[in-house]
Amino acid sequence: MPRDSFVHLHLHTEYSLLDGAVRMKELMKKAKEFKMPAVAMTDHGNLYGAIEFYQEAKSAGIKPIIGCEAYIAPRSHKDRPNSMRDAAYHFTLLARDETGYHNLVKLISTAHLDGFHYRPRIDKELLAQHAAGLIGLSGCLASEVNSAIQANKIDSATQAAAEYRDILGAENFFMEMHDHGMEEQRQCNCILPRIAKEIGVGLVAANDVHFLRRSDHDAHDVMLCIGTGKMVQDEHRMRYKPELYFKSPEEMREVFKDFPEAITNTLEIAERCNLEIELGKSKYPEYPVPDGVAREVYLRDLCAKGLQERYGDRGKTDSQLSQRLEYELGVLEKTGFVSYILIVWDFIHFAKERKIPVGPGRGSAAVRSSPMSSASPTSIRCNTD
Numbered sequence: 001m002p003r004d005s006f007v008h009l010h011l012h013t014e015y016s017l018l019d020g021a022v023r024m025k026e027l028m029k030k031a032k033e034f035k036m037p038a039v040a041m042t043d044h045g046n047l048y049g050a051i052e053f054y055q056e057a058k059s060a061g062i063k064p065i066i067g068c069e070a071y072i073a074p075r076s077h078k079d080r081p082n083s084m085r086d087a088a089y090h091f092t093l094l095a096r097d098e099t100g101y102h103n104l105v106k107l108i109s110t111a112h113l114d115g116f117h118y119r120p121r122i123d124k125e126l127l128a129q130h131a132a133g134l135i136g137l138s139g140c141l142a143s144e145v146n147s148a149i150q151a152n153k154i155d156s157a158t159q160a161a162a163e164y165r166d167i168l169g170a171e172n173f174f175m176e177m178h179d180h181g182m183e184e185q186r187q188c189n190c191i192l193p194r195i196a197k198e199i200g201v202g203l204v205a206a207n208d209v210h211f212l213r214r215s216d217h218d219a220h221d222v223m224l225c226i227g228t229g230k231m232v233q234d235e236h237r238m239r240y241k242p243e244l245y246f247k248s249p250e251e252m253r254e255v256f257k258d259f260p261e262a263i264t265n266t267l268e269i270a271e272r273c274n275l276e277i278e279l280g281k282s283k284y285p286e287y288p289v290p291d292g293v294a295r296e297v298y299l300r301d302l303c304a305k306g307l308q309e310r311y312g313d314r315g316k317t318d319s320q321l322s323q324r325l326e327y328e329l330g331v332l333e334k335t336g337f338v339s340y341i342l343i344v345w346d347f348i349h350f351a352k353e354r355k356i357p358v359g360p361g362r363g364s365a366a367v368r369s370s371p372m373s374s375a376s377p378t379s380i381r382c383n384t385d
Contacts, residue, residue, distance in 0.1 A: 002037065006249035007266040009040045009065065009137065010092055010176070010206035015049035016069075018227025021211040021220045022246070024052055028060035030212055034248045038063035038270040042092055045071050045120040047108050054277055065273045066101060067094035068108055070122055072144065077115030077123040084118040089144040091164075092137035092176060092206075096273050100133025128167045135269060136168045137176035138192070140208055145175070145195070146188045154191060162199045174204040174269070177262055179255050180243035193259065204269065205252060205262035210244045217242040287342035295338045300329060302345065 012020030013027070020043060031039045039062055041053045050066050057064035071088035073079060081087045095101040107130050111120035127136075138145045138161060145164075148157035165173045175196040178185050196203050211220040220240065222232060230237035247255070256262050289298040303325055307315040315321060332338050351358045 002035070003264070003267070004249065004253075005034075005036055005267060006205075006252045006263055007036060007038045007040070007065075007270040008207060008209055008246065009067070009094065009204065009266055009269060010042050010069070010140070010178075011040055011209040011246070012043055012069070013041055013049050013053065015041075015046060016043040016210075018223055019044060019210065021216060021223060022209060023212075024049070024056040026212055027246070028056050028062055030246055031062050032060055036062065036249065037267070038065055038273070040065035040067050040094060040270075040273075042067040042069045042094070044069050045108065045111060047105060051277070051279070054275075055279070063270060063273070064275070065094055065270060066104070066275060067092060068104060069093075069139070070107065071111065071115075071119040072127070073115065073121045073123045074144070075123065077111065077121045077126060080117050087118045088121045089147060090139040090142040091144070092139050094135040094137070094269065094273060095133060095275050096135055096172075097133045097275055098277075100135075101275050101277070103130035103133055106130050124163060124167060131168050131172075134168060135172045135174070135272070136164055137174050137204055137206065138164065139176055140178060141182075141184055141188070143176075145192075146184075149188045149191045150184055154195075157191065158195050158198060161195050161201070165199050165201050170200050174202045174265060177203055177205050177256065177259065178208055180208070180241040182241065202265050203259055203262040204265045205256045205259065206266075207247050207252065207255075208244055209246050210240060212246045214242055214245045216245065282336050284336070284340050285343070287339040287346070289342075295342060296329075296333055299332070299338055299342055302342075303329065 011022060011027075013022045013024065014020055027039065039057065041049060041064070043049060045068065047066070047068055054064045054066065070091050070093050072091045073088050074081075074086070093104060093107070095104050107122050107126060108120065110126060111122045115121035115123070115126075140146065141150070144160045145157045148154070148160060161173075161175065167173075175192040177189050177192055179189060193203060211217060217240070224238065224240060225232050225234075228238055253260075253263055287295060289295050304315075307321060307325060309315075311318065311321060332341055348358050350356075
């Protein structure tokens with residue numbers, strides 16, 4: 001990667017709903033204009049835009065770095081504090097590889113399913129269980145480390161940083177520095193290098209990007225008011241600095257001229273992030289069948305049984321029925337939907353056995369026999385039981 005460039009590792013797209021205003025195509029155009037080798041996506045607590053981001057970056061010749069600004073509970077992600085302020089800290093996570101991406105997906109899914117309280121939250125125990133393949137940055141002013149620094153609890157900030165280092169590994173954890181002209185950030189930036197040196201980790205510069213150009217600030221400010229339910233003229237509402245835009249490498253190098261290693265480390269992190277996502281291929285789970293039986297044979301046996309239960313002897317002798325069944329099964333086998341149909345059959349069968357009301361079993365299995373076939377889409381019933 002060019003040594004005179006820079007990579008944004010903390011960036012909110014439009015998928016940070018009513019908070020980020022960066023659209024994917026425009027982002028990639030700007031990254032190419034700045035000759036940036038890579039760019040990261042770190043939306044608030046979600047990965048909704050991951051695939052669109054990945055595809056747009058690849059098509060533009062930019063390396064995609066998929067990440068998330070995660071919410072980390074001070075204690076357990078299952079605790080329920082009384083205020084949003086006490087519910088979670090911010091922490092930046094980036095996927096280095098496929099293992100890291102899978103772990104990131106697991107963490108964010110658990111955050112939504114088990115840890116949601118004001119925000120989708122994880123905790124350090126969960127992070128430790130799924131830390132492989134991840135790089136962590138200490139986060140913005142709302143992070144655990146920076147919150148402690150702002151409260152003048154330097155020992156607590158150092159302890160928190162050391163815990164993250166131990167979870168992720170010293171080579172995979174960096175002290176994240178921001179400078180949008182805020183006094184609180186300057187206070188933190190005086191302490192972060194000291195902590196980094198003490199615990200043996202690197203520094204990294206970031207700009208917490210929420211919009212693409214400085215001129216987008218006013219429009220973003222209106223959007224922020226919509227998201228927080230405030231009026232633009234409210235003097236006591238949340239406001240973002242105009243500096244939270246997608247700055248050029250030259251601008252970032254000027255901002256962090258006293259910390260050149262923090263700029264260089266963005267490039268080194270980008271070099272280490274090499275996630276490849278296989279697209280265009282179905283990845284349904286494989287349904288477990290009895291040993292020695294192929295899934296296709298198992299499904300055919302279930303369908304033959306169901307056909308005889310519904311039509312009696314006619315199920316064996318009626319050529320129209322057997323031809324139709326053969327056609328339907330052929331479609332499933334050609335398109336790789338056999339496991340999908342068996343999974344749907346399994347939970348419908350489970351429900352019926354326990355007298356749980358279900359519909360007729362018709363699902364979203366509209367498929368074509370093959371791209372070359374002139375047959376119309378076929379909707380499959382799972383009434384094999």
